[in-house]
Amino acid sequence: MELLVRQFFTALGLILCLQVILKCFAFSKYLFPRLWGISPSSFFPKMGEWAVVTGAGDGIGKAYSIELANRGMNIVMISRTLEKMQRVALEIEHTTGRNVKIIQADFTKNKIYERVEENLNGLEIGILVNNVGMLHSPDPCCFLASPDNDENLINCNVISAVKMTRLVLKQMEQRQKGLILNISSAFGSFPCPLYAIYSASKAFVTTFSKALQAEYKSKGIIIQAVTPYGVSTPMTKNTSTNIITKSPRDFVRESLNHVTHGSETFGCLAHAVLGCIMSQVPLSVIHSTRVQECFLNIFKQRK
Incomplete structure (x- = not known):
């Protein structure tokens, strides 16, 4: 009996050590990106001539548009905010010399995709950034206290990623290369109270991305879910940047x-560090009424 107990704790210790080693290995790509092989600027144009970015008028989408142009891509910007896209397009063309195409579309609507597809015809699309998204409410709140905009949110956060991927993935499969970045959220990695629909929609995006990568990686296509915590954008009320909350430009570059x-x-x-810490916090703590009340009070005090 004593031998069995000793063997059990030895095996348990080995498993825990293995978990620590695997976590350190995973962190190494952030700590030592050069050892993992930073993608050179030439990597992106090799995927194809054009990068398509949704929600491109501001925030993360604007940053991807500018940075991918800096790395040699022509850009298709898609958003409902025409004036913002026009300003960004002029900036890109002036500073990089790359071509920019603008498509005005409201992703809360479902009748836009035929027109989007028509505008993309004839373009060799090497990169798709499914970035467009929205919160259920400007501030955290319980489900019934939020506006009844469920359909808009699902169309914008979920349907847009599926529809745009279907439009672009066809030609990537034919050419046996391409890159799809689906901008999800760390809030999709666990059931997040006070952001119920948003959290669920981002969980879909992450799962969708991982499943597609398993299906298409053998065909030379990269499909990746990007799951940030804090980024200072209009959606987050342009909160001040700090060690956790990144500017869109800095986040996209990294x-x-x-x-x-x-x-x-x-x-x-x-x-990544914050994600590791959060993964050790029991859901019972995150889901407790007291924690939710404290979270709501913090936001009330900021107003």
Whole structure:
């Protein structure tokens, strides 16, 4: 009996050590990205001539548009905010000399995809960034206290990623190369109270991305879920940047170094560390009424 107990704890210790080693190995891609092979600027144009970015008028989408143009891509910007896209397009064309095509579309609607497909015809699309998204409410709140915009949110966060991927993946499969970045959220990695629909929609995006990568990786196509924590954008009320909350530009620049590092990435070291910490917090704590009340009080005090 004593021998069995000793063997059990020895095996348990080995398993725990193995988990620590695997976590350190996973962190190494953020700590030592050069050892993992940072994607050179030439990597992106090799995927194809054009990069398509949804939600491109501001925030993360704007940053991807500018950074991918800096790395040699022509850009298709898709958003409902025409004036913002026009300003970004002028900036890109002036500073990089790359071509920019603008498509105005509202992703809360489902009748836009035929027109989007028509506008994409004839373009060799090497990269798709499914970035467009929305929150259920500007501030965290319980489900019934939020606006009844469920259909808009699902169309914007879920349907858009599926429809745009279906449009673009066909030609990538034919050419046996391509890169699809689906911008999810760390809030999709666990059931997040006060963000119920948003959290569920981002969980879909992450799972969808991982499943597709398993299906299409043998065909030379990279499909990756990007799951950040805090990024200062209009959706987050342009919160002040700090060690955790990144500017869109800084986050996008770092995240593009990791496009070949697996089917999911936090995008940057700070968010990977926070993700590791959050994974050790029991859901019972996150889901407790007291924690939710404290969270709501913090947001009330910021107003």
